[in-house]
Amino acid sequence: MSAAPQLSLKPGRERSLLRRHPWIFSGAIGELRGAPHSGDTVEVRAADGRFLAWAAYSPASQIRARVWSFEETEVPGPELFGKRIDAALALRRAEIPLETTDAMRLVHGESDGLPGLVADRYADALVVQFLSAGCERWREALIGILRERSGCARVYERSDTEGRELEGLPASTGLIAGTAADGPLKIVEHGIRYEVDVAAGQKTGFYLDQRDNRARVGLLAEGREMLNGFSYTGGFTLSALARGARSVLSIDSSGPALELAKRNLALNGVEANRAEWLEADVFGALRKLQREGRQFDLIVLDPPKFAPTPKDAARAARGYKDINLNALKLLRRGGLLATFSCSGGVSLELFQKILAGAAADAGVSLLLRERYRAAPDHPVRIEFPEGEYLKGLLLERL
Ligand code: SAH
Numbered sequence: 001m002s003a004a005p006q007l008s009l010k011p012g013r014e015r016s017l018l019r020r021h022p023w024i025f026s027g028a029i030g031e032l033r034g035a036p037h038s039g040d041t042v043e044v045r046a047a048d049g050r051f052l053a054w055a056a057y058s059p060a061s062q063i064r065a066r067v068w069s070f071e072e073t074e075v076p077g078p079e080l081f082g083k084r085i086d087a088a089l090a091l092r093r094a095e096i097p098l099e100t101t102d103a104m105r106l107v108h109g110e111s112d113g114l115p116g117l118v119a120d121r122y123a124d125a126l127v128v129q130f131l132s133a134g135c136e137r138w139r140e141a142l143i144g145i146l147r148e149r150s151g152c153a154r155v156y157e158r159s160d161t162e163g164r165e166l167e168g169l170p171a172s173t174g175l176i177a178g179t180a181a182d183g184p185l186k187i188v189e190h191g192i193r194y195e196v197d198v199a200a201g202q203k204t205g206f207y208l209d210q211r212d213n214r215a216r217v218g219l220l221a222e223g224r225e226m227l228n229g230f231s232y233t234g235g236f237t238l239s240a241l242a243r244g245a246r247s248v249l250s251i252d253s254s255g256p257a258l259e260l261a262k263r264n265l266a267l268n269g270v271e272a273n274r275a276e277w278l279e280a281d282v283f284g285a286l287r288k289l290q291r292e293g294r295q296f297d298l299i300v301l302d303p304p305k306f307a308p309t310p311k312d313a314a315r316a317a318r319g320y321k322d323i324n325l326n327a328l329k330l331l332r333r334g335g336l337l338a339t340f341s342c343s344g345g346v347s348l349e350l351f352q353k354i355l356a357g358a359a360a361d362a363g364v365s366l367l368l369r370e371r372y373r374a375a376p377d378h379p380v381r382i383e384f385p386e387g388e389y390l391k392g393l394l395l396e397r398l
Contacts, residue, residue, distance in 0.1 A: 005034025005057070007042045007065060014046040017053055020383040022067035022110050024055060029064055038168065039137025041068070041076050056115070056134020060168025066115035066132050076134075078141045081114065085145050088112040095376035103187035103196070105208050105377040106150060111387040112379065116167070119146050120204040122185050122196050126152040127204040130172070131163045143177055154178035158204050173199070186267070190215040192238050193267045195260060202257070207235060209342070209374035209390050210302065214239040216372070217300060217338045217394075221245035224297040227289075227330065229282045229323065234261030236300045236338075241270045245298070249276040251285050286326035297335040299327045305389075307345030316343050320354045321361075328362035331397050340372065340392040348391045355393060370394035 009017075013028035024044065036042050036057040042065060044053045051072045055065035068076035088107050096104055107119040109131070116132020126146060130136045136159075143155060155177035164171060184195045189211055198205040218239030223246055228237045231250035238261075240248050252258055258277050265275055278285060282303070301323055307316030324339055331337055341351045348371070359366045372392030374380075380388040 004041050004043045004054075005032065005036040006045060007032050007055070007057070008045050008049075009047055009052070011047040014050070014052055017044065017067070017070070020070055022055075022115050022384060023063045024065040024067070026062055026064040037137075039133040039135075041134075056132060056137065058133035058167055061133070061166050063166075066110075066134055068113075068115070068134065076138075078138075078145065081138065081142060082145050082149070084113045085149050088114075089149060091379060092377050101187065101189045101211060103189060103194075103206060103208060104211075104375075106146070108378050108387070110384050111381050116163075117142060118204065119150075120206075120208060121150060121152060122187050122198060122205060124152055125154045125156060125181065125185055125198065126150055127156045127158055127198045128176075129157070129161065129164075129204065130159045130169075131161060131167065133167050133169065136167075136169055147177060152178075154181065156198050158198070190218075190239070192242050194233065194235070194238065194264050195267060196233075197256075197260060200256070201260075202232065202254075207232060207302075209378045210235060210340075211375040211377075213338070213340070213372045213375075213392055216370070217298075218243040218245075220336055220338075220394075221248075221298055224336075225295075226298040226300070227251070227296040227327070229286070229299065229301045229327065230303045231261060232257045232302075234258075234264045236302065237261060237275065238264055238268060238270070240298070241265070241274055242268060245274070247274045247276065249278060249296075251278045251280055251282050253279065253281055255279050282323060283326075286323060286330065290326065290329050294330060295332050296330055297332050298338070299331055299335070300338045300340075301327055302340045302342075305343050306341070307343035310345040312343075313345045313350065316341075316346055317350065317354050320346070320351065321358050324355055325358040325361050328358055328364055328366075328397065331364075333397055335397050336369070337366070337395045337397070338372075338392060339395065340390065342390045344386055344389040346391075351391055352393060355395065359395075365398040366395040367398055368393060369396050 008031045010030040042057045053067040055067045116135040118129040160171040196205040221240035222244035226248040228250045237250045306319045374390040
């Protein structure tokens with residue numbers, strides 16, 4: 001017997017753990033023996049006493065424990081974390097050629113066997129998020145391993161997400177290791193340079209998951225008049241302009257994001273006269289553009305998450321329908337719509353149905369040309385479908 005506190009499940013509640021899903025919800029718990037603090041390791045057993053997993057205890061969260069390991073011999077600690085981080089780095093090395101980019105997600109939480117840990121590399125800096133009680137408990141060890149294995153001495157923290165609140169942890173941000181950079185952080189992605197605001201930008205500063213989709217859509221942009229809805233700091237905008245788009249209108253509700261987008265334009269030496277910027281709500285802006293009689297040959301829609309979980313799916317579906325319907329009204333014949341959803345609660349199947357509904361209402365026929373997903377530094381484990389959140393469709397108006 002180990003000295004770790006023990007958490008026994010109610011009879012029959014071991015099924016999801018046997019399928020290696022890493023979350024233990026409060027309702028599944030039968031008995032807790034011992035007095036674990038937030039983040040402490042607990043030994044999880046089935047009602048019949050069988051060993052199931054080692055997990056991190058999180059007293060404040062509905063997800064009461066997150067699994068570190070399903071192997072009884074793999075006791076959580078720096079050695080196991082080092083092994084997991086090495087495996088995560090090896091996957092990126094295998095999947096992302098060095099010349100592609102110097103910015104990537106090195107660790108993607110549950111999908112890399114490290115629940116609640118996110119580590120993004122931006123050139124020579126790391127940005128980390130400790131989004132679970134277990135990661136918070138082991139933060140110093142994790143920072144040490146990440147610095148050593150990634151070779152990045154400079155580490156920023158962006159543990160200021162809603163998930164962190166649900167774990168009962170206060171927000172925590174700022175430089176946590178090394179010295180601050182002299183100037184703004186800059187990265188290269190598929191040959192395009194972007195400045196990244198790791199201190200105040202959204203997420204950890206950049207939407208890394210769209211890397212390959214930005215490149216692909218950029219290649220389709222040559223000679224086209226493009227609308228980029230939810231442009232953030234100009235990811236798709238730059239990619240399209242660099243590859244010969246005739247013009248791009250970028251819309252975002254965030255003023256600071258658009259300011260950074262303009263700097264990114266200059267950083268790449270792209271002529272400013274091909275870019276138009278609009279600080280506005282996309283829902284309203286699409287209607288206004290219709291009234292003005294504007295038309296485009298390529299439209300990108302990459303909105304924020306409308307549905308974090310399946311229970312928000314119906315409301316989210318109305319949002320997706322609305323923007324896509326109104327975008328289709330602005331799309332010329334032969335034009336392309338690259339439309340995305342990063343809502344875990346909206347499946348690819350549902351998303352495609354929503355687009356079919358929008359096409360019907362707009363009275364247009366759409367050819368499904370391509371499907372998109374997150375870049376390979378956002379791996380998906382089949383036993384953790386929550387990790388597969390980003391989906392996209394490329395549709396051509398016939
Ligand atoms: N495509 C971008 C990422 C988009 S993230 C890239 O490749 O980098 C979603 C963006 O939508 C954010 O920049 C956010 O500021 C913006 N946003 C959220 N709600 C909005 C709304 N109603 N209207 C316009 N922009 C919105």
